[in-house]
Amino acid sequence: MDVEILARIQFAFTIAFHYIYPPLSIGIGLILVILEGLYLKTGNKDYEILTRFWIKIFAVTFGIGVATGIIMEFEFGTNWAVYSRYVGDIFGSALAAEGLFAFGLESTFLGILLFGWNRVKPWAHFVSTLGVFLGSMFSAVWIVVANSWQQTPAGYHIVGEGLHARAEVTDFWAMVFNPSSVDRIIHTWQGAILAGAFLVLSVHAYYIRKGRFIEISKKAFKIALVVATLVSLMQLVSGHSSADGVAVNQPAKLATMEGHFEKDKPADLYLFGWVDKEKQKVTGIGIPGGLSFLVHQDFNAPIKGLNNFPVEDRPSQINAVFQFYHIMIAIGLTLILISLYASFLWWRGKLFETKWLMWVFSFSVILPQIANQVGWFTAEMGRQPWVVYGHLRTSEAFSQEVSANQIVFSLIMFTVVYSLLLVLFLYAVDKKIKHGPYDESTNPITFKSF
Template sequence: MDVEILSRIQFALTVSFHYIYPPLSIGLGLIMVIFEASYLKTGNIEYERLARFWTKIFALTFGIGVATGIVMEFEFGTNWATYSRYVGDIFGSALAAEGIFAFALESGFLGILLFGWNRVSPRVHFIATLGVWFGSMFSAVWIVVANSWQQTPAGYHIVGEGLEARAEVTDFWAMVFNPSSVDRLSHVWIGSFLAGAFLIISVHAYYLLKNRHIEVSKRAFKIALVVALVASLSQLFTGHRSADGVAINQPAKLAAMEGHYDSLQAADMYIMGWVDHDNQEVTGIKIPNGLSFLIHQDFNEPVKGLNHFPKEDIPGQVNAVFQFYHIMVAIGMTLIGLTLLGAFLWWRGKLFDHKWYLQVMVAAVLLPQIANQAGWFAAEMGRQPWVVYGLLRTSDALSKVVTANQVIFSLVLFTAIYCLLFTLFVYLLNKKIKHGPDDSPMIDQRPKQKEMVEALNTHS
């Protein structure tokens, strides 16, 4: 393999592994906020038990997410030096904003979230939880803005020529609100809510099957199911908006996602299939002219196909883009079905009566993670051969001095370390889940601490 393919594989490995954790942090943060708000409103100690338990899992997820995210920034400099020079001013603005507006907020409240139990009032602790969640949301904003700028550049001009060329920001807000950033951000946020909600659903469905922590698990399951239902239905809207944006701004990517080649014909929408790129054929189950209707609201309107573009400007792995996109869509529809079924059973008063449904929901924890990964793969592979769409080709973005042997060595090393980290994460997560929420009575230590302070002051 050449340096480009190896470097792409290495970056895909590190990004894919890292992307397990931030969506979980965002999704868990939202439901932790709901747990603590419910505790403040009702005074029911079971909500505090849930908040304490899931704070421990959030801390584990957050820690590994931070550690794995640092590696990618180094890769920009080692493997993608030309790219780093080209987008340095753009990414510098976005990543600086993440550090100032997001990470500082998140890390500033994190200590109170983790160690503030019985040291601050429930209201202050709720504010800290809210701050951590907002911080994780803002962090996603700036990362998605930076990535979306690569998909749909805006608010810039090019300075220099050849290897010295680089993009400079001319309009910061045009860069932030580039044509794809808002739609992609909402899609990422909702995917994160689904990841967190289904983790909570899975764990508490497991407890119900084992007849453990029955009451708190029923409460947590219902809250997470509501979040998952709203998020899964909302994902239909954000997904459609995002696809409309791709049709306008990256028509070659959209054509690859549906395996559409002929620009003179209306485009079918495939439920599933297989793309034969050499013969420009797709075999599978389809809705005739369905894509034309979704894009143009007209079944007979042609859609730009891959043959409309020069061969060097279309994705090299059309079938892979097609498969990843359809995996994401299929899982999205499955999540809607599972949550609607749960809502129906709840309405009938039989939500926890069917063992098979709880078993399905235990396994369903994997689905949002697979969908998130597949969606990113479809977006990034569909952008090829451009690393900055229409401006900088991936083949031109590499470091000029890195050799294939060096990339292989680091790839093997990263693979080993990440497998070790993932094993550690699963082990610790499993350990915390087996322990479960603390069943012992929650005794608020704040009044005792206040008495101790007053006694010390009197003695002094």
């Protein structure tokens, strides 16, 4: 393999592994705010027990997320030197804002969140929980802003030429509110909240199935179910808005996502299928003119196809982008269906009597994680061959001095270290889940310190 492909594989591996944890931190953070808010409002000790329990899982998740995120920043300099020079002014602004407005907020309140029980007033601890949650949300904002600028650049001008060219910020707020940033921030937040909510649903469905912590788990399950139902429905709106933005700003990506090749013809909306790149054909089941209708509310409206663009300006992995995109959509619809069905059973008073549904929720935690991963794969692979859309090609962005052997060695090293971290994470979380929210042999409101 050449250096470009290896550098892309390494970065894809490290960011995919890292992206397991920040969404969980955001989602669990929201659940913590709700649980602790209910405790302050009602004084019900069950909510205090649940808050303390999920803070422990949040801490493990947050810690590994921070550790794995640092690695990626070094990769920009080692493997993507030309890219780093080109976007340094843009990314520097966004990452500086993240440090000031996100990490600053999180670090201020994290110690109180983890160790402040019985040391500060309840309202002060709640403020710390809210601060850490908001910090994680703001952190996502600035990362997505930086990435969205690569997708839809705005508020900049180019200084220099060739390998020494770089983008400079001319309008900070135009850079922040570039054409795709708001849609992508909202969609990313929602995916993160679903990851956390379904983890809570999974754990407490497991307890209910096993006959452990039943009453307290019913409370937690209902809270997480409300969050999951509302947010999964909201994702339909943000997903549609994001797709509309792609149609305007990145039409080649949209054509790739639906395997649409023909020039300025109505485009079908596929439920599933397989793209034959050579024959320029999709084999599958779809709605004729469905994509045209979603974009223009007209089944006969033309959509730019891949043949509208030179071959060198199209994504090369068309079928992969198509599959990733449709997996994301399928999972999103599945989450809506199971959430709505569970809500219906709750209304009927039969939610916790439906054993098979508790079994489904026990394993549902994996679905938002897969959807988040394939959603990012769709966005990043669909942008190719550009690392900065329309300006800097991926083939021109990697470090010229790094050899293939060096990348292979570091990739093997990262694989080993990250595998150990994953095992450690699963072991630590599994241990806390098996122990449960409180010691079953003692009074439920007797806690060990964090």
